[in-house]
Amino acid sequence: MTGTRHDVRFYVGNEYHTLADIAPTRTLLDWLREDRGLTGTKEGCNEGDCGACTVLVVRLEGDRLVWRAVNACIQFVAMLDGAQVLTIEDMRAPDGSLHPVQQAMVDQHGSQCGFCTPGFVMSMVAGRKADGLAQDEHGIDDMLAGNLCRCTGYAPIVRAMRQAMQAGPDHFDAMAQDMADRLRRLRDGATVDISGPTGRLTIPATADALASTLLASPDARIVAGATDVGLWVTKGLRVLPHIVPIGGIADLHRIERGPDALYIGAAVTWQEARAALTEILPQPDDEVIRRIGSVQVRNAGTVCGNIANGSPIGDGPPVLIAAGARLHLRRGDVRRTIALEDFFIDYGRQDRAPGEFVEGVSIPVPGPQTVIRAWKISKRFDQDISAILGAFSLTITPDGTIENARVAFGGMAATPRRASRTEAALVGRKWDETTLEAARQAIAQDFAPITDMRASDWYRRTVAANLLTRLYADCGPDAARAPISVRTACKAAGEHAHG
């Protein structure tokens, strides 16, 4: 069937649900706990930061089952159309035995108060299933970055994860074919449209359908991963009269690597984009992109959503601006492409007309002489919002002259912005200490940052200049091979200690 239906359809565990009267912004967590009585999934913060509400969302992508941990507190139920949700209640095997992850948590004393434990278990189960997550200590850190525990100090949980990684297949592996078949049967190519007393929900089946929906209802709110919009609802208690989830639109899920550029569609999550991004931006991926939110956030949040919401502290935009990304906008059938930096006009204002939407972003493939670096500075290393984020792209000729420079910062102004005076101080100069000093002077002229709970203006200004020094230490002419950050130092020391 194509056309339109008036309900959302998904599985919770093995139970099939058809909801025709779901409130568009009803969160998955509230629905699970209040409507379904599934209270194993906990609410710790209701804003996607603590992971106590972590559940697994299983989807069929092509013919492949994909398992993703997400924060149920900031997922809307409606976004689950076509998916299977697994909660902590589903983790025991049909014979009643504990899942290997659960058993490991018991064996290693991984729970104390136990409140965060179901969320950890879910992240750990997902971690075993996820591809692309390194199964070493750093991989475990990444896997668990979105789950806070206040009791254990994480040590026994990490031990449990090590144990669980040694364990064999779980009962889901035996069910994979059935799960895939079931989810395949839910694919009907239909647009979903539900109107109720609490608002309207439209889930377009295609990008064209999205374009016409927005043309007809320019005030409708696009929701990709809801990692930001979710908080408008859970914390701001905002009423959104019409939401348009786009996560399921196949033609917005394109990731295309051309010879000159990488194209990422509007519905592509950070997690989905990472492999392709790592290829062209290896260092920024490791330093910044893997630190955007957490696994749960990157599994829901999209690259383009991080742009479209216009936040001054989104971590994606500075990196992408430095890399020279271009943004593709569409209104009806009219498409235009702009430099990403031009999208951000002022705080809360973007270059997007009513009814227009971000359809994708293209990132040029850097040439062999271009180095791209980015650093995120925050109070906590993982799952924090940047106090300051500096991203740098330098094209350096073999004789050491900076032919081109793109420098962009987050956290330094009301929008992600390029540092034009700094760039001017760099371009055409030899990449030496004199140029570094000139750039450090110039950056003071580029920004007048504010003081807030994350950092003072003094800290932001000082660190902005110091990141140029770090850049020089990392890829200047005298680049040392010594570690340039506490993280790489730790890695080196850890390898040494273990080696």
Place this chain on the structure above:
Amino acid sequence: MADGNSFVTPVAGDGIVPGGATRSLRHESAAMHVQGSANYIDDLPEPRGTLHLVPGLSTRAHARILSMDLSAVRQAEGVVGVYTAADIPGDNQISPVGKGDEPLLASDLVSFYGQPLFVVAATTRGAARRAARLAQVEYEDLPAILDVAQARAAGSPMVWRPMEMKRGDALAGLAHAPRRLSGRITVGGQEHFYLEGQIALATPGEEGEMTVISSTQHPTETQHMIAHVLDRPANLITTEVRRMGGGFGGKETQANACACLAALVADRTGRAAKMRLDRDDDMTMTGKRHDFVIDYDVGFTDEGRILAVDMLLAARCGWSADLSGPVIDRALFHADNAYFYPDVRLRSEPLRTNTQSNTAYRGFGGPQGVVAAERVIEEVAFATGLDPLEVRLRNVYGTHDRNVTPYNMVVEDSISAELVPELARRCHYAARRAATRAFNAASPYLRRGIALTPVKFGISFTATHYNQAGALVHVYTDGSVQVNHGGTEMGQGLHTKMVQVAMREFGLGTDQVRITATTTGKVPNTSATAASSGADLNGMAVLDAVRRIKRRLVEFAAAHWNVGEDEVRFAPDGVHVGSKVIAFSHLTRQAYFARVSMSANGFYKTPKISWNGDTGQGRPFYYFAYGAACSEVVIDLLTGETRIERVDILHDAGQSLNPALDIGQIEGGFVQGAGWLTCEELVWDRNGRLRTHAPSTYKIPACSDRPRIFNVELLENTPNREHTIFRSKAVGEPPFVHGVSVFMAISDALASLDNYRTCPGLDAPATPEMILRTAERMRHGSVPA
């Protein structure tokens, strides 16, 4: 010492049932935790018609309420009622220390930003949350005092009597000391961030009865507060808690507001009422760890011997006394940490401010005092050029002399002089310290630091009367056992340890001994589960109850099977009666038919202790728990970022009741303590509004913040000298203090900036910005505000 952890496993064959007390045993709820089937209060089925409550909070730090228009709140969809101070039948007062300075709901005066003004009851929680935001409140602003500096400038009153603790003549000692220096350190506060927020569910019963299930560490106090607010005798109020999703001191008094408001609405409406705070409301409303400004003056010798110490410890207490008095007192009790001060004067300033009422938090002021003591040590070390560890060792308490605390208690059990060098040896402190120096000399931006700090932590409530506990143990005819006691489970494993006491005594397995929810209906007049005392106090009470039952069973068995009483023994393979072994269940069945009572109360009060705060005399602590931690860090001088590279801890849990759980307390306590002094920063704006009111802005340690190498060991063969439950030692709070080693290691790394000639003067928390500021100050003398 290998990476990972080695548990100290008691030798087998000592007649102790597997998992019995002093053996490792998994948490009693572990299997439920991992399946999500362990119920917290919000998981319980709601009684029919349950109302959901949300408080309306003030948006001024200090103001007179001119008018409060709640009509829009009342008219909002789903709202059943809105309640203010005027609706309280009893006393609008929940000061836990009887100061009368803490109204449950503000009526005319607002004393901090986030103070509850009214409570909305609605059919859904969402409806209540939306309605609560519709209030129209008119304020007349009054001058708000937000921190220690402002409180001092304004001559703000103290919330509690300041304490002066002294021995000898500190001022004369300072005057005559060959070397002397003074300084100041500020130490930040800390949000508890229990993962389960504050919650209570009140269900009305017959004739004024009220049952309140509350996430509280102190069910008895919660019961009394509800009785007080409802103007009802305590025998009508029952408070119950099965488990909390974390407490850390944050539910010792701070649970009372939710419980009382839920009971108030349940009483007014006759319907069950549940209040579960949203995380932002929770952090905005409830008290936290006290932040301190500490001034110190120390006299010492060229050899690093401390001769005299004078300290003034000022704390931001918030708008009411709450537990600030005893918290600040305990900061003084620990301002010596493990060190002997020949002449000493310690003074406190518990200052009133228009902020959340600061409260109990793991360590209860003690850790702040320890930070001050360790700052004094590093000052002396930098001034004399000695290794701080050497200064520490030259000043630790002796056992025969140099063993009197500033509060005139003789330290009888000091083991710091052996434990500290032992850890230094095990973790290769000296070689690693030399390696950090070598690394730093060649590293422009990254610097390493290392520090090894001891802890000596006083165990007992300083309010002597709290040092009592009760238990109720039932043995059923089928031989199964139910244990109940006055302590509460917040994740620390107290219930597990209590089960283990009964298991060991009866020789029974885990499947035969069951713990039940803590309730004022079973064990009355209990103390808070706090001050690390849960297992010490309740363990002895459980033991007392169990032994009463055992005595009766022995008496019966001896008579029934005609053997001597000394021939009856409870063992893992059954009950030995003379030459035969019978099943425990066989004994209990026979005992029942013979009309033997198999239920008993147990009671315990800590011996030896007394304390007179007015004279500064007595023995406030039954004993001390000891330990030491060595931390190595790396910092970045360009950004102030930091990482903990390696930590080694050697800790004294006496004869541990459960080595696995105690290791867990140490690992978790350490990380929490390290978080307090590094990434956890509370920020208020100039209007007194807490800006770090959610995990998005308040950063507790995440997984990757744990030390890269983390070795934790229990000190072997050190049974408690005092007669505690199986000679164990309390382990809840002392390990928290190990986090101080991280702070001192960061300081050590910073000191490399001027080749270790001056004390960096680092303040806490050592956020990246604090570290960068300190580095800038060391290099350039000053930094802009």
